Amino acid sequence: MGMVMPSETPAELIVHCATCARQAQTFAPLCQHHATHNREIYTLYSCPACQMLFWWPLKADPSVYESEGFEAYEDYHSGTRPFPRWAEPLFRALPKNVGAALDIGCGDGAVLSRLAEAGFEPNGIDLDQKSIQVARGKFGLDKAVAMTLEDYTRACQERGQRFDLITFFEVLEHQDSPQNFLAQVTSLGNPCCLIAGSVPNRDRFLARLDRKLSDGDFPPHHFLWFATRPLKHLLERAGFEDVSITRIGALSYFQIVGKLRSLISRRAKFWSRSMQFLAPPLRVAAYVVAVVPWIGMRFSPSHLFFRCRVPG
Numbered sequence: 001m002g003m004v005m006p007s008e009t010p011a012e013l014i015v016h017c018a019t020c021a022r023q024a025q026t027f028a029p030l031c032q033h034h035a036t037h038n039r040e041i042y043t044l045y046s047c048p049a050c051q052m053l054f055w056w057p058l059k060a061d062p063s064v065y066e067s068e069g070f071e072a073y074e075d076y077h078s079g080t081r082p083f084p085r086w087a088e089p090l091f092r093a094l095p096k097n098v099g100a101a102l103d104i105g106c107g108d109g110a111v112l113s114r115l116a117e118a119g120f121e122p123n124g125i126d127l128d129q130k131s132i133q134v135a136r137g138k139f140g141l142d143k144a145v146a147m148t149l150e151d152y153t154r155a156c157q158e159r160g161q162r163f164d165l166i167t168f169f170e171v172l173e174h175q176d177s178p179q180n181f182l183a184q185v186t187s188l189g190n191p192c193c194l195i196a197g198s199v200p201n202r203d204r205f206l207a208r209l210d211r212k213l214s215d216g217d218f219p220p221h222h223f224l225w226f227a228t229r230p231l232k233h234l235l236e237r238a239g240f241e242d243v244s245i246t247r248i249g250a251l252s253y254f255q256i257v258g259k260l261r262s263l264i265s266r267r268a269k270f271w272s273r274s275m276q277f278l279a280p281p282l283r284v285a286a287y288v289v290a291v292v293p294w295i296g297m298r299f300s301p302s303h304l305f306f307r308c309r310v311p312g
């Protein structure tokens with residue numbers, strides 16, 4: 001597992017912000033990540049103008065999505081991933097006039113299948129062939145395809161296809177060129193097309209612990225670390241209108257208790273027989289301990305949900 005550690009300042013290098021092209025600075029104190037996946041060393045930069053945090057070298061490595069290195073992808077491939085809670089705000093306020101929907105990075109098709117139930121025509125793309133197989137097999141989404149956004153955009157332009165709703169949940173933070181990505185999204189949308197999606201909140205409760213437990217928030221997986229202001233700035237700069245950002249993703253008290261209790265049960269399997277007596281009282285203690293993350297998540301939820309429109 002890679003880690004963040006201070007080290008020597010890298011050789012003089014001029015790096016520009018991934019959003020606004022202003023000259024960025026290395027994050028202070030210097031943060032570097034040694035990725036085990038591709039043995040690359042990445043450095044965290046911050047933009048003094050828009051407060052974006054991003055990792056350099058800013059260059060995507062698609063092989064990371066096939067490698068099953070992260071738990072979430074294993075879930076996608078086995079078709080057992082729960083519905084993403086950060087997509088819920090979309091379904092609380094779905095537009096009444098349904099039309100063609102495109103989900104970019106559709107994974108196993110959970111969001112698309114709910115959009116189809118609401119009356120939308122479900123179209124989806126994902127780089128990961130295995131997830132697309134699950135989307136087709138589990139939800140019957142025959143318009144979900146394994147393709148890059150570039151190829152899909154070209155194909156849509158050739159057949160004159162555009163969409164009324166475009167979503168991308170947990171996709172933007174993976175981009176090495178977010179402006180280019182959002183320009184392609186714009187070209188795929190009808191006038192007034194609704195855009196919605198989510199990114200991890202870099203200031204979420206226990207983010208540091210989260211990053212110690214998993215490499216998932218680091219490159220070559222995540223390149224961009226968002227907070228409300230830089231996310232709003234990026235979407236407005238890309239030309240979208242009526243941009244609103246909602247902080248979401250806090251688990252309920254009983255969901256946290258459930259997670260803690262199942263964590264204890266999983267760990268207890270590896271304990272010696274003489275230690276087993278500890279498991280039942282620890283499972284009871286979970287009801288008390290859960291109060292801390294429950295309060296923390298109220299103040300700093302795990303995700304940022306965004307909603308905006310292509311100009312009319």
Ligand SMILES: [Zn+2]
Binds near residue numbers: 018048050
């Ligand atoms: Zn910037």
